[in-house]
Amino acid sequence: MEKETKLVRKTLSKVAIIAAVFSLIAAPAHAVNLVGGGATFANPILDACKAEYARFSGDSYVYNSLGSGAGRSGIDKGDYDFGWSDTPHTGSTAPAGMIHLPVVAAPVAILYNIPGIKGQLHLSPTTLTKIFAREITKWNDPLIKADNARNVKTPVFETVRTKTTVGGQTTFTNIVKKDAKGNPVVKRYSQKRINTTLPNLDIVVIYRADSSGTSGILTNYLRAAVPSVWTKNGNNAFDASFPGNINAPANIGKIQSARGSELVSALAAKTPGAITYAEKDYATKNNLGFAKLYNNADVAVDPGAAGTSAFLGSATFNETNGTLNLDYATKNPVAYLLGSTSYALVLTNYPNKEKAAAVKKLMTFVLDECAKRFPATEFAVIDGALYDFNKRLIARIG
Secondary structure (H helix, E strand, O other), X not given: OHHHHHHHHHHHHHHHHHHHHHHHHHOOOOOOEEEEEEOOOOHHHHHHHHHHHHHHHOOEEEEEEOOHHHHHHHHHXXXXXXXXXXXXXXXXXXXXXXXXXXXXXXXXXXEEOOOXXXXXXXXXXXXXXXXXXOOOOEOOOHHHHHHOEEEEEEEEEOEEEEEEEEOOEEEEEEEEOEOOOOOEOEEEEEEEEEEOOOOOOEOEEEEEOOOOHHHHHHHHHHHHHOOOOOOOOOOOOHHHHOOOOOXXXXXXXXXXXXXXXXXXXXXXXXXXXXXXXXXXXXXXXXXXXXXXXXXXXXXXXXXXXXXXXXXXXXXXXXXXOOOEEOOXXXXXXXXXXXXXXXXXXXXXXXXXXXXXXXXXXHHHHHHHHHHHXXXXXXXXXXXXXXXXXXXXXXXXXX
């Protein structure tokens, strides 16, 4: 009886040890649920990447796509674990210890609804600026016609076939090849004559009514491109930057607004003659056209990841706060001048260190994985000097 009792005790002891070891191995780490919000610009990539991040990390995040103004106020008030803004948040309300992370980059596309147009719209910096300033009010204006009846030079990029695994499913995609510095590799330039017929149709400018970093990106570019036409500084409020009286009688019904990229795109889709600005993803969703833009080398470039990477390659870095100084005068022949980063707003002094570690892990994943896993979003894979800059910034989260 005594031997049986000892045997039972030994067996139970071994079972307890095995169970304890198994619990250490099998028990998932404590999941952290983050809440963020802000720029609609970043929403397509953050939304696409959400399930992959949860699968990778065991953590999760909610992202409220309400505009850059909401992202700035959310991080200011402590409502968000991370905010997002397309333009720098350097005002007096920014919390101590906040830095910017330019971890996502994509083009702002010029979207249009021109019934019956055959071929893609091409626009020069001057023409684009005059359209948004309401100095050009008809689609068959001579300047627009000149941009679309000429010889055009367009880059053709080298591509590489890459394997991507998302949710356990593997796909192969051709993406633009880059050199060691992160610049897209040009295979050749296509040269052709275009002659696009444009209708005698009123242009309707549709802008973001909310505080929008995307508006800031556009108006900063227009101010840099043609300051004699766009006479006011760029601003996240389009109406505050507009170089004239936006409520003038001639503008009634010809300048309209909506909140967020989703709604301005939807409004453009039901407004013949409309032109607006948003992420390229919204053109596909709303059956809108998107324009090629002539750059400073007079090369017509599509809104895409390659042109965005080329444009950002000439930016300089602010190591203190994480912002970029964009070079709108770049002569890079493949630069898309409405390319931009969008900034995650994070802290170097989170009161909750578990949250700090989770934010650091999320931002690392966004930087390293999201654009690679979802190339269809047209967000640029960040590499080269900009990647190294981001790694230095992420290391400061704490």
